[in-house]
Amino acid sequence: MIVRAFAIATLLTLGASVAFAQPSSEDEERGSAGATRHLLAAMGLAPPPKPVTVLSRGDKGDDVVELQQAMRRHGIPLRPDGHFGAGTESALRSFQRKQGLEQTGQADAATWAALNGLVPGDRGGPVADLQRLINHQRRSLGQEELKVDANYGPGTKTAVEELQRSLNREVTGRADEGLIEALQKAQERDTRPVLRPGDQGKHVERLQERLNAHREAAGLAKIHETGHFNERTATALETFQRGYQIDESGESDNATWAELEKQPPTNVRARPMREGDNNDEVALFQDRLNSYRRFRGKSPLTIDGDFGPGTRRAVEEFQRENDLPVTGRVDVDTVAALEEATKTTFDGTYPIRAQYPAFSNEAKQLFAAAARLIGVPESWAYSNGLHQILFKESKGWVGIPNYSYGRRKTDHSAWASVHEELRRGRIRARSSATGLGQLLLSNVDKYYPQGRAGIGDPLNEAAGMLAYIRDRYRTPARAWALYGKRHEGY
Structure with a gap:
């Protein structure tokens, strides 16, 4: 039986009328x-382009490295050695010719604009x-x-x-x-953009936030507000459209936004999920329950949408641990308790710093709070292995981008823009790794308590690093013992 998220008691008549501005x-x-x-x-x-440095043959330094790296992105095989020699000049003239620019052999404003933008x-x-x-x-x-x-x-x-x-x-x-x-x-x-799977950005975050408001009122597990229109978002949107008897297009059309923007009804509840159900809403709940299980060191469920005996036992275990009636069914109280249990509480005692140097008291306080948050031994916060890895990976800098970001790694003022790009899934370097533990974006999604929203937050980054070590190596000591032996880093 398909779970209806919003079982409307009476038939809703959606007579949406759209006023269009008359064209001139x-x-x-x-x-x-x-x-x-x-x-x-x-x-x-x-806005007017930012001032650029005109580079020509004979120049040296970081600006030349940036130029050579930009040319490499366009498929030009240059070694970024910081020397503007004959090879760089020849390659630049060739690039200018292909782009229809004046062939000056200099990195002037027009050339920088072509290099920094996108080209055929x-x-x-x-x-x-x-x-x-x-x-x-x-x-x-x-x-x-x-x-x-x-x-x-x-x-x-x-x-x-x-x-x-x-x-x-x-x-x-x-x-x-x-x-x-x-x-x-x-x-x-745009206030009501048509969004569909694959879209990204602030509008998708707003869509997810409105879906979650209605899901919470109906007693359904929330989806992660990542700003990415993924499979989970598509499921939540289709469930919403089905419940409000809107065409199940899987897109956020005008009629869908009109209902989403309304205050969620307080007298509508979803039918409790139970053993035997098999649909995408079950998969959403399994995903949410896995967040609870993962941060307590338990093996995750297979996310297959099948409410079988394994899922029922996991629900019963959760209910038992949270003083709920043990029914094995996912009712409103169970969902509310799960939301509360997986909601990060950042009330640990630790100093707010931009850097937590390895072995410092500040770093130990931070990782102790993170250990309490995710349920690993607090002794990990003081272990030699953890602090050795912290020193190697980031020297304790919160939010630091991977070395492949070049000058943006060393320019602290550029970090905020890197973080925003990563939250939107835009990886503009060879690696998406960031933060205290240099976790890749896929591991940020998996291990940070707040997902990508936690990039640049010390407790998220510390908790994510500990959770990654727990799942991959079991202990910081073992992670340090294997550091650099299987692959770069840990």
Whole structure:
């Protein structure tokens, strides 16, 4: 039997009427270009580019390293040695020729803009982000969407040219920083964006927050508010749409937002889940229950959506440990207790610092609070192995990016932007590792009590590091004994 999250007692009639602004005659004449400008013109032109350092043959230093690394990202095989020699000049002229720029052999403002933006031939996460931003606008206009394949091919180039033409910008087919910023601001201005699986950002966080408000009122397990429209978000959205008898599109259309924005009803409850149920809502609950089990050193359930004997026993165990009636069913009280049990309480006594040097009293206090939080022996906070790893990985700096971020690792003022990129799943270096324990983003999702929201928070980072050591090595002593022997780090 499919679990209905919101069993509405009476049939709801959803007569949503949408008022559309009448297009101006100018927009009518210009068609989709005018409509695109109507969506984007509110931002105006991008702000003036930041001052750039013009580099030329004979220059040396970190700026040259940054230039060479940017060229490597465009597939140019340069060694980032910090010396602007004949090889760098020749490669730069070749890049300028391919991008239709004046072949000066110097890293001038136009060249930096091309290097820092995205260009035909680029591949990877930033290109996929650009394609999603373009698709957000195209959906609003009723236009066919691009395939999000992380490949800056002819289709993406044509779409960028159309945007540039509609905004009276130079038509280059290159997505410079100004255009990308304009697209981001346009998306942020939407109040009821159409979101779907794969989308990311603040609007997805808002969608997840509203879904959770209704799920909590109905007695359903919450989803993680990560800002990523993942499988769990899709399940929660479809459950919501089914409960409110909205078309189960799996997208946040206008009718869905209209209901989400209302105050959740207080007299609606989900039917308790029980053994024999088999659906995506069971999988969501299993995922939430695993958060409780994992941080108590228990083996996680298989997340398969099947409420079988194993899930029933795990529910009974949870109910027994939390002084609830042992029914094996997931009722409102069980869900509420699970939410409370998995809600991080940051009330441990530890000093707030930007750095917790290994073996310092501040670091020991922090890790003692983290150990109490996740239920590992408090003695771990004082162990030699833990502090040796802390020194090797981060020297105790909270939120420090991985060395592959180059200058952004050493520039503390850049860390906040790195953290925000990672929260949105944008990995702009070879490694996504950050923080006290240098955990990869996938392990941040798994081990930080608050997930990606905990990046840059000392207690989240300390707790995540301890949980990772517990699951992978069992003890800090064993983690240190194997440090660097199986692979880089631990």
